[in-house]
Each structure stands twice: as structure tokens, then as C-alpha cells.
Amino acid sequence: MRSSSNFGRAIEDIAGGLSRRELWLYLGWQDVRKHYRRSVIGPFWLTLSMGIMVLGIGILYSQIFRIDVQVYLPYMAVGIILWGLIGRLITDACTVFTQAGDALRQIKVPLSVYIFQFVWSQILTFAHNFVIYIIVAIVFAVPLGWDALLVFPGLVLIVLNGIFATMILGPVCARFRDVPMMIGSLMQLLFYMTPIVWHGEQLSKGLWLLMLNPFYHFIEIVRRPLMGQPSVLENWLVCGVITVVMGAVAVLFFARYRARIVYWS
Amino acid sequence: MASITLSGVVVDIPIYDNGSRSIKNSVLSVATGGQIRPRDGTNRIVVRALDALDLHVAHGDRVGLIGHNGAGKSTILRVMSGIYEPTAGSVSIDGEVASMFNIGFGMDPDATGWDNIILRGMYLGFSRREIEARSQEIGELTGLGEFLDMPLRTYSAGMSTRLAFAISTAISPEILLIDEGIGAGDAAFLSQAQERMRKFIGKAGILVMASHSNDLLLSWCTKGIWMEHGRIRMQGRIDEVIKAYKESLAG
Numbered sequence: 001m002r003s004s005s006n007f008g009r010a011i012e013d014i015a016g017g018l019s020r021r022e023l024w025l026y027l028g029w030q031d032v033r034k035h036y037r038r039s040v041i042g043p044f045w046l047t048l049s050m051g052i053m054v055l056g057i058g059i060l061y062s063q064i065f066r067i068d069v070q071v072y073l074p075y076m077a078v079g080i081i082l083w084g085l086i087g088r089l090i091t092d093a094c095t096v097f098t099q100a101g102d103a104l105r106q107i108k109v110p111l112s113v114y115i116f117q118f119v120w121s122q123i124l125t126f127a128h129n130f131v132i133y134i135i136v137a138i139v140f141a142v143p144l145g146w147d148a149l150l151v152f153p154g155l156v157l158i159v160l161n162g163i164f165a166t167m168i169l170g171p172v173c174a175r176f177r178d179v180p181m182m183i184g185s186l187m188q189l190l191f192y193m194t195p196i197v198w199h200g201e202q203l204s205k206g207l208w209l210l211m212l213n214p215f216y217h218f219i220e221i222v223r224r225p226l227m228g229q230p231s232v233l234e235n236w237l238v239c240g241v242i243t244v245v246m247g248a249v250a251v252l253f254f255a256r257y258r259a260r261i262v263y264w265s
Numbered sequence: 266m267a268s269i270t271l272s273g274v275v276v277d278i279p280i281y282d283n284g285s286r287s288i289k290n291s292v293l294s295v296a297t298g299g300q301i302r303p304r305d306g307t308n309r310i311v312v313r314a315l316d317a318l319d320l321h322v323a324h325g326d327r328v329g330l331i332g333h334n335g336a337g338k339s340t341i342l343r344v345m346s347g348i349y350e351p352t353a354g355s356v357s358i359d360g361e362v363a364s365m366f367n368i369g370f371g372m373d374p375d376a377t378g379w380d381n382i383i384l385r386g387m388y389l390g391f392s393r394r395e396i397e398a399r400s401q402e403i404g405e406l407t408g409l410g411e412f413l414d415m416p417l418r419t420y421s422a423g424m425s426t427r428l429a430f431a432i433s434t435a436i437s438p439e440i441l442l443i444d445e446g447i448g449a450g451d452a453a454f455l456s457q458a459q460e461r462m463r464k465f466i467g468k469a470g471i472l473v474m475a476s477h478s479n480d481l482l483l484s485w486c487t488k489g490i491w492m493e494h495g496r497i498r499m500q501g502r503i504d505e506v507i508k509a510y511k512e513s514l515a516g
Contacts, residue, residue: 020387020390022387022392022393023387023388026383026384026387026393027384030373030376030384034373034375037375102370103370103371104348105343105348105366106348106364106366106367106370106371107346107348107364107366107370107371107388107389108346108347108348108362108364109388175281259350262348262349262350263278263279263349264279264281
């Protein structure tokens, strides 16, 4: 029996999506493979192109910033790889329902299936890029301790926020077709505003620009463990609070507009 | 016992005036013949695809939906399947619903026939294990033989229809919704596959089917509903409804 409230139906939708995981695990994997069908190394093209970029930027910018490449390259590599995940989670969240428009009208599947499918495909892409980190960590002998295990809760927070962001941006962008463009330019700007190719310590004034940037905190909670550096409590607190707020807003938003998505997409 | 009850169901499909939204065209094509009206003083236009529709379908009913393009046939099916949640009114559905709207939907042209059986099967609600266990049987049914190892894009149109059909009819839902979106060419195939279709439909507690083919409707349905401008113009025995509809077209 269907629940009568919007909220109840949204929860049913999400629960239904979780129970159909075989479908979205398959579809998400399919999304990653699709681009590389019949190519010899397949999705490892992701790894290769990311690797070349990291190498190029690493060598050039360590010169520009006059930082030892051994210090700079691993730092920047982790940042770029993480930004790859975070940035794509946000920009591509905008097209989840517009791209699924045809499917939405053909078959009744919980809408959260499309969200999980999308986030899962981004996780898979990230996993391919993560190979770069492993190579870099070995080559540059990044000193890892038990702290490195904090990577996992950090990534969980990023993925959760990715799901929440998709629950909000997916419907909004289906309704207002200018939003994806706005988000696209915003994320491009944020890439330069966030310490990824540069280091937070290079900033002598205007530290608030860092502290007010949520992406800085999310990058830090994963980058520090991966660099063998101790975590900063403040980063975790900020990310924790953002996750709770995003979660609440996302569920309410999704509950309110879920039924309209099929009409908008 | 399966049943479907719609009471006072209204479906307004909003049309956003933005050239970049190609979806606009597809919605319009679905809705041609619905009621186009501006909504509450704004510039937004909505197409009223269903207008205060009351309908009860009981277990054992075989319903054929008749009407010109955009009369609301597909919209009713989408409401029954849960794809469209109505703007107003309530829908109550008892029983597991399966819909067959676009038979080619959910197929991946680059995947093999076998992979497509798994993919489509999972869309239809099978678990991976269930569909893998049944894929041999479905594969045989398609009669495609070694072609099942080839990617779908190498298939002819008829072959991919065979594949889609074999998978789609592998389920046994309590409520079966069929839209003629399947198209004329495929309708010819369907009449070839009539034996399997008869079994498939026979197992369902309820069949609701939209079609422009009177022969198809007469052979599969017992009841008819004639839709016009999102409302029911007439309902009754299928042959009577078709006769009245034909007369109105002629007159």
C-alpha cells in the first residue's frame, strides 16, 4: 500500500532504490564502460589521462611555486583526484534526471535508482583515478600511518553529500535549465578558489576565503590522511555539520518535488 | 485480487516555454488533442491530459483504450503504472504492475543479447540471480541462436523486437499495461507472436491496453473505454465502443 504523505513516499522511493541495488550497480558500471567500449584499455583511459595531467602540472607548478616536486606532486595529485570526484558529483548531478527523461516515462522505477546509479558511476570513476594516487604514493614514498584509515569515513561523507546534492540539483536542474550552466561556471571558479594546485599555507591573508569554502574542508578530511598528515578536527566538524544539514534539506526537498520530476525532465 | 481505482484524477502536464527544452516537443506530441490552457494567470501553459477521471477496473477485466492521438490513453497508462502521480485526485492500485510501453526500452546497443536479457530483466524487477537462471529459457525463446553472443547493434529491427518481446513476456504480472507505442511494424510481429502473447495476457489479472488497431483490441479486450480530451466519452463492451467510435469518425 502506498503511503499517503509526500515524505512517506519519498522514503519509500529511497528504500525501493536501495533494494534495487543490483540494477543501479549494473547500470552505473555500464555508464563507466560505455565510453570506452572496444578500446583496448577501457576505463583505464580515465587513469591514464588523469596520470598525464598530474605529471604535467606536478612538474610545471613545482617549478613555478618553487616547491620540491617530491612534496608538491603527491599533494596536488590527491587534490586533483578528489576534485575529480567532488566536482563531477556536483556538475553532473544536474543532468541525472534530464538524461533519464526517456526512461522515466517508460518504466516505473524508484527515482532514487537514477541517483544511486549516477553516484555509483562516479565512485567507479574515482576508483580508476585512485590508481594514480597509489602509484604516486609508492614512487614518492608518502609516509602513511594508521591515520590513513580516516580516508574511509572521509570518502563516506563525500559520497553522502554527493547523494544529497543530486537529490536537490537533479530536480532543480530538470525544472530550470539554466541552473546546470550556472553550477558549471561556479564549480570552475571553485576549482581555482580551493587549494588543489596551490597550498593553503601559501595564503598569507584572507584565510576566511579558505574557511568559508566547504570544498576546502571536504578535500582536507581525505587529503590529510592520504598524505600521512594528522587530521584537523575543525575540518571534520564542518563536514559533519554540512552533511547533517544537507541530508535534512535533501530529504525534504526530494519529498516535496519528487512527483514533479517526471513532468519536468 | 487485482484492481485499479482512479477517482477524480487530473493530470496537468506543464509546458515550459524554452526553446532549448526539446522535451517540449515530445510532450506536445503526446498531448495533441488534450486541453491546452494557461495556468493561473502566468505565461505557463499546461496541457490537461486527464480531466477529473473516474474509473474502476476489476480483476479479470480486459480493457481496451480507444481515442485519437492525445486523448489521454497513454497518460492513463502512465498514471496506472505510477509513472505520473496525478495533479489532483487519487489512485489506488492493488497488485503488481508491469508496463510494456516502448518495447525497445532499456536495451543497450553495445551489449550482447545475453547481457540485454539480464539488463532488461533487472529493469522489470527480477533479481540478478532470478534473471540469470531464466536467461537460457528466454534466449531459446527468441530463436536468435548465436546472435545472442553479438552486440545488439548488429541486430535487424525485427531481431531486436524478438529479443525485447521474449524478455518482456517472461514476467507474470497481476496487472499488465500495454501501450501501442510499440508501433505498426511491431504490431505485425505481435500478431505472429500471438500465441505467446495470449498466454502472457491470460496470466494477468487485469489487462489495460491502448491501441489504434481495432483488430488487436477486439481479439484481446472485452471492455472498451473511449477517451476524448482527457475524459471518458463512452465505456462498455469493446465491440460496441469500437463501433460507436468508428461511426463518430465516419460522421
